[in-house]
Amino acid sequence: MPENEAHRRPPGEDREDRHMVHVHVFDTLALVAEDHQHIIQGVTGPARAAGQSHVHRIRVRTSYYDGHWHWFDIITGPAVETMDGGHVHPYEGETSYDDGHSHDVADTTAQGPDCREEDEDFDEMTLPPSNPKSKPKSGKR
Ligand SMILES: [Fe+2]
Ligand SMILES: [Fe+2]
Structure with missing residues (x-):
């Protein structure tokens, strides 16, 4: 075994237990601009604390068109509990400006887990710093 093998993380393991934090699927269409739409779909970033709730980052490239x-x-907006105990997040915004236009987007993520227990853990979490370089290091990548 190479000397640094013991310091490597096994596949699937993440730092700071971020793999334990839930995500949501999203699947929507950007509103029409310049006579076309784009598909926007993917998986949000992990939950991050925000006030008494939590939010997720969505960062994706739209589908290609013309x-x-x-x-x-x-x-996203904060969690909205659903009647069966899960939760979703509303989101809205505008795509980047490319090819002379942008598109408005507004929808809701797919359902995530019951977040009441997880929200208790968020009390000890903080939003990530705006400058990633200032983030405390917890080990080698
Ligand atoms: Fe969530
Ligand atoms: Fe477009």
């Missing part, structure tokens, strides 16, 4: 695509990079 020679261009856009970026869509926003923070």
Whole structure:
């Protein structure tokens, strides 16, 4: 075994137990601009504390159409509990400006888990710093 093998993380393991924090699937269409739409779908970033609730980052590239695509990079709204105990997040924003236009986007994520227990853990979490370089280091990558 190479000397640094013991310091490597096994596949699937993440730092700071971020793999234990839930995410949501999202799947929507950007509103029409310049006579076309783009598909926007993917998986949010892990939950991050925000006030008494939590939010997720969505950062994806739209589908390609007629020679261009856009970026869509926003923070969702706080969790909205659903009747069966899960939760969703509303989100809205605007894509990047490319090919002379942008698209408005507004929808809700797919359902996530019951977040009441997880929210208790968020009390000890803080929002990530705006400058990633100032983030405390917890080990080698
Ligand atoms: Fe969530
Ligand atoms: Fe477009």
